[in-house]
Amino acid sequence: MIPVKIQCGCGQRYAFDIEPICGRMPGRVACPVCGVDGTRIANEVIAFTLAKEMSRHSSGRETVMIFAVMGCLIAGIAGVIKAMIMTHGFDVLLCLLGAIGAFGMALCVYFWKR
Numbered sequence: 001m002i003p004v005k006i007q008c009g010c011g012q013r014y015a016f017d018i019e020p021i022c023g024r025m026p027g028r029v030a031c032p033v034c035g036v037d038g039t040r041i042a043n044e045v046i047a048f049t050l051a052k053e054m055s056r057h058s059s060g061r062e063t064v065m066i067f068a069v070m071g072c073l074i075a076g077i078a079g080v081i082k083a084m085i086m087t088h089g090f091d092v093l094l095c096l097l098g099a100i101g102a103f104g105m106a107l108c109v110y111f112w113k114r
Contacts, residue, residue, distance in 0.1 A: 001017040001018065001019055002017065002018055002019070002020060002045075002046055002049050002050075003015065003016075003017050003049075004016055004017070004018055004042050004045045004046065005045070006029075006031075006038045006041050006042060006045070008031040008033070008034060008036055008038060009034075009036060010031060010033055010034040010036065012031055012032065012033040012034065014031065014032055014038075016029070018042070018046070020046045020050070023046060023047060023050055024043050024046065025039050025042050025043055025046065029042050065109060065110075068106075068109050069106045069109055069110050072102045072103065072105045072106030072109065073102070073103065073106045075098075075099070075102040076099045076100070076102035076103040076106065077099075078099075079095050079096065079098045079099030079102060080095075080096070080099045082095050083095040083096045083099065
């Protein structure tokens with residue numbers, strides 16, 4: 001049920017709870033005092049309420065961000081492990097720089113989306 005509150009042009013305020021059909025009023029609504037049609041305003045209130053409710057729900061972006069951070073952390077850990085196995089100095093340096101970049105990217109993504 002969606003609460004709908006309307007103020008008519010005559011100054012009368014009226015409210016009711018409605019179960020919308022396809023995001024709209026299932027029937028017409030009118031001011032109880034002057035009889036002016038309030039269906040358009042009620043539909044706007046319903047649309048606003050539904051849009052606000054939909055924006056609150058997670059669209060999976062948090063899940064994607066968690067996997068991105070985990071992927072960067074895993075890449076960083078793999079780089080550190082690979083650097084420990086290597087024997088040549090320049091290759092170790094490049095591998096460690098890649099690991100630092102992966103860890104930095106994970107932190108940036110994590111704190112940027114918070």
